[in-house]
Amino acid sequence: MSKQLNIEAQQxxxxxxxxxxxxxxxxxxxxxxxxxxxxxxxxLGPEGYMHFFTMMRTAFPDFKVEVEHLVADENNVAFAYTATGTHQGNFNGIPATGKSIKIRGMQISRFENGKMVERWGSSDELGILKQLGVQVG
Incomplete structure (x- = not known):
């Protein structure tokens, strides 16, 4: 598969x-x-992402991810991103606060035949909680 096909799938x-x-x-x-x-x-699979992002968009209806930097080879796409949203619904038991969040993260996705088969990632989950005013630590 081509690098461009993988980038298009990631997009x-x-x-x-x-x-x-x-x-x-x-x-x-x-x-x-x-x-x-x-x-x-x-x-696993698409259902896992459907469930997760349904939860995220319920908590943050305006949730957006903006890719800041992307690199790819024949099998992998890696990118750094910024995610934003406004807390307007339940998030992990935290009722809506109306507060905005802005976090950074990174992801690496491995592709076969134009489909993601494996993913690694890291998002600033602690940053979300702090921006919502949750006492941590």
């Missing part, structure tokens, strides 16, 4: 996240795709 993944059109995950995520940094209880 479609981002489109799903940013628009809430989660059916797109079925086009770009393999059924048994492994997430090496899953959310608690996250399922």
């Amino acid at each position: 479609k993944f981002g489109e799903a996240v940013n628009t809430g059109n989660f059916e797109l995950f079925k086009e770009v995520v393999a059924p048994n795709a492994l997430d090496n940094d899953p959310a608690p209880g996250q399922l």
Whole structure:
């Protein structure tokens, strides 16, 4: 598969996240795709991402991810991003605060035949909690 095809698949993944059109995950995520940094209880494959981002967009209806830097080879796409949103619904038991969040993160996705088969990632989860006013530590 070509590097460009993998980049396009990753961009479609981002489109799903940013628009809430989660059916797109079925086009770009393999059924048994492994997430090496899953959310608690996250399922494999497109359904896992559909469930996770439904939760995120319920808590942050204007949730957006903006890619800041992207590199790719024949099998992998890696990128740094900024995620933003306004807390307007329940997030991990935290009722809506109306506060805005802005966090950074990184992701590496491995592709086969134009579909994500494995993912590694890290987001500033502690930063979300602090920006929502949750006492941590």
